[in-house]
Amino acid sequence: MATTAANDGQERIIITDAERQIPMYSVHNIADKAPLTEGATDEPAAAAGAGATTTPAMPENVTMTEGLGQEHKESESNASSHDIDKLPDEEKAEVKKHGLGHGHHDDTPVQERSKGKIAVIMLALCMAVFLAALDVTIITTALPTISEHFHSTSGYTWIGSAFLLANSASIPSWGKVSDIFGRKPMLLVANVIFMVGSLIAALSTSIGMLITARAIQGIGGGGLVILVNITIGDLFSMRSRGAYYGMVGAVWAIASSVGPIIGGVFTEKVSWRWCFYINLPLDGLAFIILFFFLDLKTTRTPIMDGLKAIDWVGSLLIVGATLMLLFGLQYGGVTYPWSSAI
Numbered sequence: 018m019a020t021t022a023a024n025d026g027q028e029r030i031i032i033t034d035a036e037r038q039i040p041m042y043s044v045h046n047i048a049d050k051a052p053l054t055e056g057a058t059d060e061p062a063a064a065a066g067a068g069a070t071t072t073p074a075m076p077e078n079v080t081m082t083e084g085l086g087q088e089h090k091e092s093e094s095n096a097s098s099h100d101i102d103k104l105p106d107e108e109k110a111e112v113k114k115h116g117l118g119h120g121h122h123d124d125t126p127v128q129e130r131s132k133g134k135i136a137v138i139m140l141a142l143c144m145a146v147f148l149a150a151l152d153v154t155i156i157t158t159a160l161p162t163i164s165e166h167f168h169s170t171s172g173y174t175w176i177g178s179a180f181l182l183a184n185s186a187s188i189p190s191w192g193k194v195s196d197i198f199g200r201k202p203m204l205l206v207a208n209v210i211f212m213v214g215s216l217i218a219a220l221s222t223s224i225g226m227l228i229t230a231r232a233i234q235g236i237g238g239g240g241l242v243i244l245v246n247i248t249i250g251d252l253f254s255m256r257s258r259g260a261y262y263g264m265v266g267a268v269w270a271i272a273s274s275v276g277p278i279i280g281g282v283f284t285e286k287v288s289w290r291w292c293f294y295i296n297l298p299l300d301g302l303a304f305i306i307l308f309f310f311l312d313l314k315t316t317r318t319p320i321m322d323g324l325k326a327i328d329w330v331g332s333l334l335i336v337g338a339t340l341m342l343l344f345g346l347q348y349g350g351v352t353y354p355w356s357s358a359i
């Protein structure tokens with residue numbers, strides 16, 4: 018605040034922009050809140066001349082800053098009470114427990130969890146990613162044996178391609194569906210689909226049945242891959258989630274590397290069907306752990322309302338476009354020339 022002399026001889030007060038943001042405490046408010054000291058008066062002082070007024074004296078234990086702070090606290094209290102009344106009953110209890118300023122920021126975890134619980138959850142998530150990555154390569158060393166078993170000389174190439182095509186095409190849809198129905202339910206559904214596909218593949222009696230089972234596996238595997246990454250983002254703060262993403266990436270690399278070795282051992286020592294049987298106990302264990310220990314806030318959307326909220330046309334277009342691109346890369350220059358319209 019600064020004073021300046023005008024041409025008419027009177028002093029004028031200039032208030033800066035920063036000072037405008039400071040709530041002013043008027044003399045009248047001070048007079049209302051603080052009693053006058055002995056000998057003070059609120060009448061104009063005749064001796065001071067016309068236009069002069071006396072300011073009521075503040076008690077010794079009350080300062081101007083305390084008055085400002087008290088008024089600010091009262092306004093915050095009124096605003097907080099008004100905001101809390103607007104919240105749902107479940108969130109009111111959370112606000113009363115932690116305070117209105119308590120929230121889920123990007124630099125803080127959504128919920129405090131013990132190290133043991135985090136380790137168990139990450140074990141299940143990494144196990145799911147391990148199986149999804151393992152099924153990409155475990156079948157490579159078993160393909161000659163499978164082709165001989167079903168007496169198929171051409172269809173066996175689709176055993177690997179069906180998994181990858183379904184995996185890639187389904188990933189965008191899993192993310193959208195998890196936004197509607199919640200991460201945990203969709204992660205569990207992806208586990209179930211993957212296990213069902215693995216069981217059908219292990220019990221296949223024809224090459225067509227095996228290819229279909231691999232496509233089902235691919236749909237479930239796509240859900241596992243994308244939802245594990247989304248779940249980690251929901252579980253941990255931005256500061257710490259990088260370490261967990263690195264852990265998942267390492268698991269993927271290890272699974273892709275050991276897949277052909279495990280597939281060759283099963284094919285040579287037991288049966289090629291164990292390339293799929295192995296998924297059942299491991300994925301079942303991951304399902305149980307996630308069901309009991311994964312504590313994410315689930316969106317409670319009615320099934321019919323959720324189905325109506327899905328962009329079916331957009332999802333089909335994404336899946337179709339992805340499949341067309343992958344089909345072209347699969348057949349181009351091998352089965353058909355690159356210039357072919359088929």
